[in-house]
Amino acid sequence: MMIRYAAAAVLAAALVLAAARLHGHESYGRAASFTLLAGAAFGFAIQRSRFCFTAAFRDLYLLRDRRMALGTLAALASGSVGYLVVLGAQLPDPSRYLPPTAHIAPSGLHLVLGGAAFGTGMVLAGGCISGSLYRLGEGSLVAPVTLGAAAAGYGLAFWTWDWFYLKMIAEGPVVWLPRSLGYAGAAAAQLAALALLAGLVLWKCPGLPPRPGAPVGPRAALRRALVDGWPSWMGGLAVGAIATFVFLRTSPLGVTSELSRVSHEIGKALGIVPVELQGLGKLPGCRPAATGAAFTPNAIFVLALVGGSAVAALLAGEFKVRVGRPRTFAMAAAGGLLLGFGAMISLGCTVGTMLSGIMAFSLSGWLFAAGLAGGAWAGTKLMRKLA
């Protein structure tokens, strides 16, 4: 036990030192330092609450277990409120321009298709991309297979990108709710929709019996925060808060930019993917983009995410090198391909397109979510058939 506390402390110290180093570094600076700390906090929070969109849909469909679904809705609601506060400062009048960094992407069928592919993939693989990243921090050996397959899925998607761009994305309408409804109207409509979904979930899916009364006191509270699992709604609130802070200080939450960039670089080096991807530079979302430095901002975020998750896992005694059956690996690979494909044509995943889109009051996020719901349902049906 002492070993894992020591390991957690060393890892946490390493993360903080890395952030300090980045802060003063010529090629990185304050924003990179903030990104690292935010990534670590995000990884910690989602590991503690086992926050995964796969569970949100699959457990809902399969087991009528509503916890993660409610956690997701909590994240969306709290993040929407946080975004509202920031947007009101950035763009007091939403009628003419768009907030420059938010993931407000063109709406179109590609989002539903991408969401559906992603939803099916995540159920097959047992985790979405952010879920796989935090599981990597816990010691999962299946997660890297999922992520590797996702990179391959990106490769496949690069071949179809131009078609999707020209047919659906280039002329897709950008639908930003505050532009037509104002901030108050957009907030009311969106929060009402989220409340409706929450109501539906609460009504249709029975809750678990409440936990027995836990002891109070500072030691117990610390234990609760660092060792015991967090309830999903708490994870949701943490995600909403981190999403807001990251949007304010750097750019919207996302975990796939670096993955897609690496996939593109490898593909280009092997000569097996198209070099030019039309229109990519102008679109908001998790684009594959290189900077001059060795680590892109998203690389820093994702690596810190894994680190933060590892710290959380070590503290809770949940760090364990986990292997799966051959079937698990096969499903992870198949699912991963779909994850990568879906994330590329949607320019983001459950985090970058759904969370960051919906929190920014963009229709694109809702369309992706709709596809996700359908794809996850299909994936769940498929899993049952294969079982």
Next chain:
Amino acid sequence: MALSLILAALAQDALVSTDWVFQNLQNPKVRVVEVSVDPGVYEKGHVQGAVGWKWHSELCNPVNRDIVSPEAFEKLCQSAGISNDSTVVLYGDLNNWFACWAYWMFTMYGHKDVKLMNGGRKKWELEKRPMDLNVPSHPAGKFKVTSTNLALRARLWDVLKVVEKKEPGVLVDVRSPDEHTGKVFAPPGIQELSIRAGCVPGARNIPWSKTVNEDGTFKSVEELKKLYAEAGVDGTAPVIAYCRIGERSSHTWFVLKMLLGFDVRNYDGSWTEYGNAVGVPIENKTGTIWTGK
């Protein structure tokens, strides 16, 4: 005809529109600087990528009453990521008054590529353009002061030479008519006052506010020429512009020098120096005397 073309070109050179700035936010050569004097204005939101400068402590000498030294100005520019080949874009609150002071600094200290965003903060906000809340961290710039042209600056003795007709020139008082006639010492609520009210003898009163439209942008070159010509300022005699502390006169200096091409100096000491100086002639049409009737 040729002259107005030249003047129009001059104006084009010195001014950029809010739209141009909006389109060039990612341009690596462009460095945007906001010089706003009201507290918290820059912090609450500014043009993406804009650095914020404080006029009181960074563009003036914080100990002596003087303009910022070349060395301090160099350091300020370098930490804002400005080099000699950067395109500097200036804007600010209060109709770009203090941004114009910064423009005057850049011109005196030899930077060749400086633009003023026409309309300033006022126009950017009227057009409902997005604001950024983050302070940028540009890599250090390499700006060096290669030449100083203090001929663009008027001192008290330069003003007296014109008053005593020892040198040709015309003075332009850009303050409000009530300040000019001596009815008030300064607009209400202002802390920088003077012992005497009135104006420099012979100064023409062309308030700065007559040079701008409702949205903060400058009027056309033709309108401006007419405005000044009607007051007897047509560019034939060298001009010295002044106000109370030199910020509004910077605005008029910009109009006369960069838009109309006149020979003009900015008297930054302005009325807070002249109206407090001992033994200088003053014109006071209303007869106001400090604490007197």
